[in-house]
Amino acid sequence: MFSTLILNAQNLLCFGTCVVLFFLFFNSYNKFIKNIKIVKTMICLGIESTAHTFGIGIIKNRKILANVKDSYTTKKGGIIPQKSAEHHVEICDKVIKKVLEKAKLKSIKEIDLIAFSQSPGLGHCLRIGANVARSLSILYNKPIIGVNHCIAHLKIGKLLTEAKDPVLLYVSGANTQVIALEGGKYRIFGESLDGGVGNFLDTFARHIGIGFPGGPKIAKLAEKGKKLIEIPYIVKGMDISVSGILTRLKQLYDSGKYNKEDLAYSCQETVFAMLIEVAERAMAHCNKNELLLGGGVACNKRLQEMAKQMCKERGSKCFVPANEYLIDNGAMIAWLGLLEYDTGVRMKIEETEIKPYERTDDVEVVW
Numbered sequence: 001m002f003s004t005l006i007l008n009a010q011n012l013l014c015f016g017t018c019v020v021l022f023f024l025f026f027n028s029y030n031k032f033i034k035n036i037k038i039v040k041t042m043i044c045l046g047i048e049s050t051a052h053t054f055g056i057g058i059i060k061n062r063k064i065l066a067n068v069k070d071s072y073t074t075k076k077g078g079i080i081p082q083k084s085a086e087h088h089v090e091i092c093d094k095v096i097k098k099v100l101e102k103a104k105l106k107s108i109k110e111i112d113l114i115a116f117s118q119s120p121g122l123g124h125c126l127r128i129g130a131n132v133a134r135s136l137s138i139l140y141n142k143p144i145i146g147v148n149h150c151i152a153h154l155k156i157g158k159l160l161t162e163a164k165d166p167v168l169l170y171v172s173g174a175n176t177q178v179i180a181l182e183g184g185k186y187r188i189f190g191e192s193l194d195g196g197v198g199n200f201l202d203t204f205a206r207h208i209g210i211g212f213p214g215g216p217k218i219a220k221l222a223e224k225g226k227k228l229i230e231i232p233y234i235v236k237g238m239d240i241s242v243s244g245i246l247t248r249l250k251q252l253y254d255s256g257k258y259n260k261e262d263l264a265y266s267c268q269e270t271v272f273a274m275l276i277e278v279a280e281r282a283m284a285h286c287n288k289n290e291l292l293l294g295g296g297v298a299c300n301k302r303l304q305e306m307a308k309q310m311c312k313e314r315g316s317k318c319f320v321p322a323n324e325y326l327i328d329n330g331a332m333i334a335w336l337g338l339l340e341y342d343t344g345v346r347m348k349i350e351e352t353e354i355k356p357y358e359r360t361d362d363v364e365v366v367w
């Protein structure tokens with residue numbers, strides 16, 4: 001009688017354990033399925049504000065529903081961080097409204113995830129994007145994720161082209177880097193030792209009085225240039241340097257002996273050749289056969305031509321996304337946010353502080 005009781009109790013325990021295990025399994029399976037479904041159909045809104053552009057993009061199912069931006073410009077002088085931040089504050093409402101309209105969404109309520117550029121960039125500007133993201137996240141009770149701007153350039157390029165494992169030649173105003181994934185991290189294989197090529201072009205353009213942004217204006221002048229003037233060519237391993245070239249170009253212009261067209265032409269031919277040389281060296285070093293372009297300067301047709309030529313000569317492929325996604329944009333932030341969320345990255349509001357000086361290789365890659 002006693003032993004039957006024990007046996008019954010044992011059976012009951014066994015049955016109970018099975019029921020609990022079943023519920024635990026069912027529960028986590030349910031959560032798993034729900035999670036996959038959520039991520040696949042999730043709508044992410046990404047906010048970009050690292051420098052003079054305030055942009056918002058919305059992505060669903062690998063599809064860019066809308067990508068809107070408004071950039072701070074100056075007639076004279078360079079970018080003043082405080083002024084650029086004020087610009088972002090002034091226009092953010094307008095950009096949010098426009099991007100929702102374009103994506104055919106009625107309200108932020110329809111968004112599932114808010115992403116923003118958390119690093120690197122100008123503190124004043126980054127702070128505005130982060131504040132807008134936090135406000136939307138708290139107000140509408142949506143998850144929030146801060147992402148690295150440089151890696152976002154690489155990821156959007158991969159989404160929009162057929163690149164699988166490229167070396168990214170990222171040339172914008174403030175950034176000039178050659179980045180590739182190696183050993184589980186996005187590493188900088190080469191960079192400018194003293195300032196981005198975009199800022200260099202803008203400074204030279206201001207010096208010769210053709211306004212801002214200077215890159216496209218120098219490109220136009222260069223088309224009419226005929227004579228290649230010798231200026232310094234500075235490559236150190238996989239790094240480049242542009243400050244000495246800028247000084248020399250200014251001296252040549254001030255001497256009055258050279259026209260703007262020839263100087264613009266020589267400037268492009270020299271500095272772009274330096275970029276292509278370090279990109280090729282990084283490709284050889286990493287044993288990769290794909291080059292992806294990113295950043296505003298990559299809109300330059302001559303740079304694209306030189307990149308394609310180099311890739312053709314070494315039997316590699318060159319990928320160039322549309323201009324809208326080469327320059328700073330919110331869509332790339334939304335896409336990286338989605339990728340990170342998909343692999344389980346979650347952030348609390350107190351973890352969303354900006355990181356103006358974060359380097360690409362500081363980022364733990366788990367996605």
Ligand code: ATP
Nearest residue numbers: 051172173174175198213215295296297300327328
């Ligand atoms: P970040 O450095 O944070 O990425 P940014 O605001 O400088 O920010 P972009 O919008 O990517 O970045 O690039 C702007 C730069 O690109 C400017 O310096 C501009 O002169 C340059 N640029 C734009 N179009 C061209 C072009 N066709 N040729 C050369 N440079 C160009």
Ligand code: FE2
Nearest residue numbers: 172295327328
């Ligand atoms: Fe950028």
